[in-house]
Amino acid sequence: GNSVTQMEGPVTLSEEAFLTINCTYTATGYPSLFWYVQYPGEGLQLLLKATKADDKGSNKGFEATYRKETTSFHLEKGSVQVSDSAVYFCALKGSSNTGKLIFGQGTTLQVKP
Amino acid sequence: NAGVTQTPKFHILKTGQSMTLQCAQDMNHGYMSWYRQDPGMGLRLIYYSAAAGTTDKEVPNGYNVSRLNTEDFPLRLVSAAPSQTSVYLCASSYGRDSNQPQHFGDGTRLSIL
Numbered sequence: 001g002n003s004v005t006q007m008e009g010p011v012t013l014s015e016e017a018f019l020t021i022n023c024t025y026t027a028t029g030y031p032s033l034f035w036y037v038q039y040p041g042e043g044l045q046l047l048l049k050a051t052k053a054d055d056k057g058s059n060k061g062f063e064a065t066y067r068k069e070t071t072s073f074h075l076e077k078g079s080v081q082v083s084d085s086a087v088y089f090c091a092l093k094g095s096s097n098t099g100k101l102i103f104g105q106g107t108t109l110q111v112k113p
Numbered sequence: 114n115a116g117v118t119q120t121p122k123f124h125i126l127k128t129g130q131s132m133t134l135q136c137a138q139d140m141n142h143g144y145m146s147w148y149r150q151d152p153g154m155g156l157r158l159i160y161y162s163a164a165a166g167t168t169d170k171e172v173p174n175g176y177n178v179s180r181l182n183t184e185d186f187p188l189r190l191v192s193a194a195p196s197q198t199s200v201y202l203c204a205s206s207y208g209r210d211s212n213q214p215q216h217f218g219d220g221t222r223l224s225i226l
Contacts, residue, residue: 004155034214036217042219043117043119043218043219044156044202044204044217045217046215046216089155089156091156100146100161101148101156101158101204103148103155103156104155105153105154105155106155
């Protein structure tokens with residue numbers, strides 16, 4: 001079945017450091033890929049998405065490229081801020097069109113000033 | 114525009130008690146779903162509804178769901194068990210396809226003693 005694996009956290013960085021959170025997936029067909037972010041005490045918010053191979057999703061300085069050859073969708077940001085501290089979830093929606101999202105286990109990011 | 118509203122935010126139940134978690138959205142979304150969020154497990158789908166009046170999969174043991182109208186999607190714990198201690202997140206979207214992002218509520222944190 002479909003699955004998503006994220007790098008384990010927590011990830012602790014200093015402000016303005018470069019961020020990478022790894023995400024790999026297993027899926028049949030052509031899934032769509034998402035990154036969601038959860039700030040403390042809040043629900044999940046869609047951060048970015050990519051619906052086909054080689055697409056690059058971007059938002060708020062974050063980027064991720066859909067790599068079908070490596071089944072990956074790594075999240076990157078060139079310079080993190082304290083306000084980026086949150087839990088980040090990688091997710092996929094399979095091509096079976098049930099609408100079901102499959103989530104990774106989440107990666108906690110803490111950015112220190 | 115309230116988006117997806119969940120109530121209550123926190124609740125404590127005793128084993129065997131019943132309770133209904135409320136979820137409402139004001140975006141006229143057809144597709145709604147419930148996830149549970151547990152540490153190190155990411156989010157796991159409990160149930161989804163593609164439209165008012167429809168049921169799309171077998172409801173897992175211990176839960177009961179209904180979708181009488183477009184706006185509301187309550188989740189009922191019939192006889193609470195400690196294994197159901199979790200954060201419950203409700204989500205909605207226009208439809209099932211990959212281009213429709215899911216909007217999440219802030220969650221209900223439920224503890225069962």
